[in-house]
Amino acid sequence: QVQVVESGGGLVKPGGSLRLSCAASGFTFSDCDMSWIRQAPGKGVEWISDIDSRSTFTCYADSVKGRFTISRDNAKNSLYLQMDSLRAEDTAVYYCVTGGTWYYASWGQGTLVTVSS
Amino acid sequence: DIVMTQSPDSLAVSLGERATINCKSSQSVLHSSNNKDALAWYQQKPGQPPKLLIYWASTRESGVPDRFSGSGSGTDFTLTISSLQAEDVAVYYCQHYYGPPPSFGGGTKVEIK
Numbered sequence: 001q002v003q004v005v006e007s008g009g010g011l012v013k014p015g016g017s018l019r020l021s022c023a024a025s026g027f028t029f030s031d032c033d034m035s036w037i038r039q040a041p042g043k044g045v046e047w048i049s050d051i052d053s054r055s056t057f058t059c060y061a062d063s064v065k066g067r068f069t070i071s072r073d074n075a076k077n078s079l080y081l082q083m084d085s086l087r088a089e090d091t092a093v094y095y096c097v098t099g100g101t102w103y104y105a106s107w108g109q110g111t112l113v114t115v116s117s
Numbered sequence: 118d119i120v121m122t123q124s125p126d127s128l129a130v131s132l133g134e135r136a137t138i139n140c141k142s143s144q145s146v147l148h149s150s151n152n153k154d155a156l157a158w159y160q161q162k163p164g165q166p167p168k169l170l171i172y173w174a175s176t177r178e179s180g181v182p183d184r185f186s187g188s189g190s191g192t193d194f195t196l197t198i199s200s201l202q203a204e205d206v207a208v209y210y211c212q213h214y215y216g217p218p219p220s221f222g223g224g225t226k227v228e229i230k
Contacts, residue, residue, distance in 0.1 A: 045159075045167060045210055045221040059217045095166055101217045103157035105178070107166035 002026040002106040004079075004096045009111030016086050020111060022079040022096030030054075030074040033100030036081050038092035039110075046092075049081065050100040059101065064090075086115045119143050119213050123222035129230040136198040138225045140211035145191050148215060155215040158187055158196045161224075162207045170209075171196065203229065 008020040020036070035050035048061045049070040058070050069082040079096055093110035120143040130136045140156070148155045154174040159167035169178045171187035174194055184199045198205055206229060211222040 044223050045161075045212075047219045047221070050217075061218055101219050102214050103155075103169060103172040103212065104159075104167075105169050107168070110166055 002098065004098065004106060004108040006094060006096045006108045006111040009094065009113045011114045011116065012086055013117050014087060014115055016115070017082070017084045018086065018113060020081040020083065020094055020096075020113070022081075022108060024077045024079065024096075024098075027098070027106075029072075029077040032098050033102065034072060034079045035097045035099055035101075035104065036068075036070060036079075037095045037097050037104065037107075038090075038113075039095070040089075040092040043092075051079070052100055083113070086113075088115050091115050118218055119146065119215060119220055121211055121213055121220050121222040123209075123211060123225050125225060126223070127226040127228065129228045130198075130201045131230045132203065133200050134230075136201050136205070136227055138196040138209050138211075138227070140189075140194045140196070140222050142192045142194075142213055142215075146213045146215040147191060154190055154194070155213055156187070156189070156194050157212045157214065158185075159210045159212065159221075160205075160207045161210065167210060198227070201227070201229070 003025045005023045033052045051058045051070045067085045071080045095110045096108045097104040098106040122141045124139045146155045156174040158171040161167040175187045188195050208224045
C-alpha cells in the first residue's frame with residue numbers, strides 16, 4: 001500500500017537549518033507530484049510547497065518562500081525539504097503528502113520541527 | 118489567494134443524528150478542466166494526520182463510509198454526516214485546489230452531545 005515516512009525533524013535554534021526527508025513506497029513515486037504540508041501545535045493545516053513529478057516546477061507558500069527548498073530524488077523514491085533561516089513560527093508537524101496543487105490522498109505521520117532558543 | 122471559511126467552529130451532535138459542516142470559498146473553485154468544483158474534505162483525529170474523505174466536492178474516497186457526503190457548488194459547500202457515530206469525533210477541514218496556493222479552512226470540531 002501507499003506509504004510515506006518523514007524524518008529529520010527536531011529542535012533547532014532560530015536562524016538555524018534543518019533538512020526533512022520523506023521515503024515513499026507502494027506507488028510509482030516518479031509519476032507523482034508531491035507536497036509538504038504543516039500544522040502548528042493545536043492549529044490548522046497549511047500547505048507550504050509542492051513539486052511536480054520531474055522536478056520541473058516547484059511552488060511555495062509566501063510564508064516560506066526564499067527560505068525553504070523542496071526537491072526530490074526519483075531514483076531513491078525520496079522527497080526533501082531544506083529549511084533555512086528558521087523562525088519560531090515554523091514550529092509545526094511537517095507532513096509529506098502525495099499530490100501537487102491537488103487534493104491529498106496519502107499522508108505520512110509527520111515529523112515535528114521545533115524552533116526555539 | 119482564495120480564503121476558505123468554515124462554520125461552525127465546533128458542534129455537538131447526538132449519536133445517530135445528522136452533522137452538517139459548512140465551507141465557503143472567497144471565489145469560485147469551479148475547475149475549467151472538467152467543470153467540477155476543486156474542493157476536498159478531510160477528517161483528522163487526535164494524533165493522526167488528516168484523512169481524505171471527499172474530493173471534487175462530492176466524490177467519496179475509496180473506503181469512506183457512505184454516511185459521509187459532500188455537496189455544494191461555486192463558493193458554498195457542505196459536508197454531511199448522516200448518522201453520527203462515536204468514531205466520527207474529529208476535526209474536519211475543507212480545502213480548495215483550484216490553483217496555487219491551495220488552502221484549508223480553519224477546521225470544525227465535531228463532538229458527541
